[in-house]
Amino acid sequence: MDVPNGEDGVAGITQNAVEPGESFTYRFVVKNQAGTYWYHSHQVSSEAVEKGLFGPLIVLPPNDSFTGKDIPIVAHSWLTNERSYQEAFGIADTMKRLIVQPGTPVRLRLINTDSLPITFALSGTPFKVIAIDGTDLNAPTELTGQRLLLAAGGRYDIQFTMPGTAVSLDWPQKSSKVSFLLSQDATASAPALVNGPVFNPATYGSPSKMPFSLSSHFDKEFALLLDDKVGFYNGQMGYLWPINGKVFPNTPMLMVHEGDLVKMSFVNRSWMDHPMHLHGHHMLVLSYNGRPVTGSPWWVDTLNVAPGESYEVAFRADNPGIWMDHCHNLYHAAAGMILHLGYEGVSSPFEVGHGTINQPE
Ligand SMILES: [Cu+2]
Structure with missing residues (x-):
């Protein structure tokens, strides 16, 4: 769900990993987010989530009838x-x-x-x-x-x-x-x-008022090409999952100013599905395979981009911080399919990667 950046729980970005014997309390106000969510570890998440460090997080409306x-x-x-x-x-x-x-x-x-x-x-x-x-x-x-x-x-x-x-x-x-x-x-x-x-959600339900659309003026536009290749990563040979030809930490940081209207496109040229997940924001899906969405406004925080598919999405940069934008196939994230959305003027005191305690993927 969309929480303040300091409560996002990503080891090496918004906090240090919670080590054995330690505790960390997340505090946030839930506003206008009635719906179905879940939470999980973001330290060695591919292993931690598979082995059970997760749970559902359900928000009921104030007057649930x-x-x-x-x-x-x-x-x-x-x-x-x-x-x-x-x-x-x-x-x-x-x-x-x-x-x-x-x-x-x-x-x-x-x-x-x-x-x-x-x-x-x-x-x-x-x-x-x-x-x-x-x-x-x-x-x-x-x-x-x-x-x-x-x-x-x-x-x-x-x-x-x-x-x-x-x-x-x-x-x-x-x-x-x-x-x-x-x-x-x-x-x-x-x-x-x-x-x-x-x-297919793109044609389901009826349109209603949306804060922006394909014809809006966008302050920033980012195109993300999702690929596969074979190579070395963390000392092991295997499949890598590059974004725009690069794997983390060499993937580009997407930089925005607070208030920007941002358009992002995803094109999957690889052979596996990539469920693209942006932390801290909901994205409005604008088009699917080049065709405008014609059904209900379709907001996502995780969008499955299947092989050969393309999507355009948009969001308002209204939650300052440094946010992971990654494939929620956590094994793909662990093999490089991660980048970050950064707000101008925001930095992190934490460190990530080998030589630190923080391995978020
Ligand atoms: Cu993936």
């Missing part, structure tokens, strides 16, 4: 001792049942804490996607059978009214045994798995 079932679904996987991947929804690594009476409104807050995109399938009921990355969508319409591809680090909130028959949320991939089965009794079997097209 929702009376139905409100359920966070924290989707995660990790490498087991048998060298295979284990998936889980929260602490459930097999099918989990929940008894829900027909007519009950149900809100599922899907949170992808993994490093790869997750395709969810909600079977047995039409549903609406009511929020993305903590921001409500305008005039969402009912979907049936569509699958939901959620960026690593991203969140979709979906809502439906419980029907008289069972509803199932699945993470349909080969190794996965997890599912979440809602029914009015403990014996119902799962409905047939839906297999429709993938939901």
Whole structure:
């Protein structure tokens, strides 16, 4: 979520890593940010997050009138001792049942804490996607059978009214045994798995007033080309994930003045998805593959850029600091796919990298 820079928790940028036996308290005021978020370690995050240093962070509106079932679904996987991947929804690594009476409104807050995109399938009921990355969508319409591809680090909130028959949320991939089965009794079997097209937020919902658009005058424009290459990094041979040909710490610092209107474009020329995550700001998606977004205003803090895709986004530079802008595939971040958004006049007393205690990625 958008917190003041000093509460951002990035080792080597906004604080030193919290070492064994130490503590650090984050203090911030939550204003106008009702929605679904999560928090995680930003010290050796690729390893720390896979092994569980994370949790959901749900902000309810001041006068929450929702009376139905409100359920966070924290989707995660990790490498087991048998060298295979284990998936889980929260602490459930097999099918989990929940008894829900027909007519009950149900809100599922899907949170992808993994490093790869997750395709969810909600079977047995039409549903609406009511929020993305903590921001409500305008005039969402009912979907049936569509699958939901959620960026690593991203969140979709979906809502439906419980029907008289069972509803199932699945993470349909080969190794996965997890599912979440809602029914009015403990014996119902799962409905047939839906297999429709993938939901596209760019054309979903209705437009409404936006603070800026493709035709705005931008104070700063940044183009980020996302590539792959093979090379040495931290003394190991492997895939590197350069931005504009460079890997961290040689990636360019994007410099802005407070108040700037900033346009950023992403082009993925590599063979893997890059869920691009900017700290401290929400980005308004303006275009997808060269076509303007025609649906609801679509605000993100994490945008999945698949191979061959391009996006233009914009944001107001209204939160001074030094902010990470990185791929939320944390293994890509650990192999160089990191840069920073810097505000003129802001510096950091902390140090990062080998020879320091701070390894944020
Ligand atoms: Cu990536």
